[in-house]
Amino acid sequence: MTTDRRGLTRSELLLITAVALGTLLNPLNTTMISVALARLQDEFRLTFGxxxxLISTYYLASAIGQPIMGKWSDLFGRKRxxxxxxxxxxxxxxxxxxSPSFGWLIGFRIIQAFGSSALFPSGMGMIRSQITAGQAKALGVLSIFSGTSAAFGPSLGGLLLHYxxxxxxxxxxxxxxxxxxxLAWKAFPRDTQKPGRLSxxxxxxxxxFSATIFLWLLxxxxxxxxxxxxxLAAAAGMSIWFYRYELGRRAPFIDVAFLRNNVNVTLIYAQFILxxxxxxxxxxxxxxxxxxxxxxxxxxxxxxxxxIAGFSVLVTPLVSRWIDRKGSKPSLVVGTLSTIAGSLLxxxxxxxxxxxVIFxxxxxxxxxxxxNNLGMQTVLYDFVKKEETGIASGLFMTSRFIGTILSSSLLAALFGKAISTPQLHSMAWACAALGVFMLLLTLRLPAARPGLAKE
Structure with a gap:
């Protein structure tokens, strides 16, 4: 088989392309809709709240769907x-x-969220099982690809609404x-294992977990x-119940024991939520x-x-080389300081x-x-053993969706029934405060422990 300069075969490149085209669907669809919110408000006669x-239910379905679909890919086969x-x-x-009504539109978006949630865990699992040489580079490319595609959503959505x-x-x-x-039909090998059971x-x-997230959202x-x-009391009580229940499970939906035993990783997830x-x-x-x-x-x-999208993409190669030389922490310091500065601006x-002025x-x-995007993705694996990569990656994506759910709640609280410049400034102060907490969590990061997975 022919190889490219990175040593990947043609079939491996096709596999990576298939996964990349699939995994971009979730982050792209999360942000494309942002430009259409004003139009949808007029069409269905809605307030911003x-x-x-439409945003929060998509994220709620994604937060639940990611670990479910990841488990299903293990039970029923990644290609399936x-x-x-x-x-x-x-x-x-x-x-x-x-959609004849806004309720129907929400329902179809939930189906879309569950479908797109299947693509990241099953696609990443396929790459880890099929690509041995250059696996870290392939996974890194996909992580960057899925992360930066979200930033292009509003621009693409704006062009689509214009035409x-x-x-x-x-x-x-x-x-x-x-x-x-x-490409997946051609490049993915046939699933060899027999389908598992939903039990x-x-x-x-x-x-x-679903009830806990939903109550916090409410x-x-x-x-x-x-x-x-x-x-608030119901959400807190459900959180405690969920934690105690999962702690006693041999095969939990969310491995809370892993979080309890890895404090640095848990704080990284907290920072990623912020x-x-x-x-x-x-x-x-x-x-x-x-x-x-x-x-x-x-x-x-x-x-x-x-x-936003352009500068995210432009700096990513530079950040990647800087992280290779200096580690993830300096990148995150710059990223969090820039979040504070940009919010205050x-x-x-x-x-x-x-x-x-705006641009x-x-x-x-x-x-x-x-x-922040690349720094958070790389710092996680400074504190995760190789055999913990799968669970750590799944919880990392869950943290992303919890953060996005909370963002829609913050906007509903700030913008409420109308949008104005004073409310934009309130959002700016809130984001700057989040940036301060992000900076404090970054500064407390210890040096990476030796012997852990850093491919």
Whole structure:
């Protein structure tokens, strides 16, 4: 077989491409919708708090779906689950544009979230089992690819809305789906194991986890109209119940014993949650603000949001080389400081602000995202043994979705029924405060322990 300069065979390159086209669907669809929120508010006559359910339910389904689909890929075969995921995304992308009401649209988005959640764990598992030489580089490329694709979502969504309507945001998935499906069908080896049983799942753990996340979501969404003490008490009680139940399970849905025994890893997850709250608050809040207060059309909004995506991509190769030489901690220090600086610079944006003011501020936030995204992905494996890579990666993705769920709750609390410049400034202060906590967690990071997985 022919190889490229990195030593990967042609079949391995096809496999990586199949996984890459599939895994970008989830992060891309999480942020493409941000530019369409104002349009959907008008179409279905919703407040921002109501339309934010389109975001939070997608993340809720993704947070639950990722570990479920990861377990299913072990039980039923990675190729089967990967193709099942693509089929579900296809079904949802066909039906969502035909939604007769907002409730139906939420339902189809949930199906889309579950389908796209199958692609990352099954695809990563396939790469780990099929690619031996250059595996770390292949996994790193995919991690960066899935992370930066989220930043391009608003720009792509803006262009689609300019030339059509919100339905195009779902229809544009088909080229990625078709490419991934055909390549996976050809490049993925046939599943050798016999299909497992659904009884192998920790279904009580799934139910408790789902209820815990949902109750916390309800509590944070209630803050805008006065925090509900009963919801807070129910969420806290459910969290304790979930923790104690999973601690006694031999094959838990979420391995809380792993979290308890790896304090540094747990704090990295906490920092990643904060990082995603800040990043996705900006990715969802800014497009709606630009359209409703600065009166930009979707195409202009998408082009302005390209500043975040562009700088994220531009700095990533530089960050990668810097991490190779100096480790992850310096990158995270720069990233968290940039998050604080970019958030505070949002305070200089006023009503009818020129693009020459808005664009540079968003560039700083894109710069921060490039450093934080790669830094968080690499620092995790400084404290994880090789045999713990699978569980650590799954919990890392769960942390991402918990952060995104909380970001939609923060926006609903801040923007409520309308969006204005003072509310944007409130979001800026909140993100700056999150940046301070991120910086403190970064500074407490010890040096990586010797003998752990650093490929």
């Amino acid at each position: 109501e339309v934010s359910w 689950v990967f193709l099942l995921g693509l089929t579900l995304v296809t079904l949802a992308s066909c039906l969502a544009p035909l 059509g309507d919100w339905q195009l945001i779902f229809l544009c998935n088909f080229p990625f789906i078709a490419g991934s499906f055909l 192998g799942m920790d279904w009580p753990g799934v139910a408790l 509590f944070f969404l209630s803050i805008a109209e006065g925090a509900n003490a009963w919801t 990082t995603n709250i800040a990043f996705y608050s900006i990715m969802f809040g800014i497009p709606s603000y630009l359209q409703q207060v600065q009166h930009m059309d979707p195409q202009q909004t998408g082009l302005v949001m390209l500043s 949002l305070l200089f944006i006023r009503d009818a602000a020129p693009v020459t 540079p501020v968003l560039c700083v936030l894109g710069f921060a995202n490039g450093f």
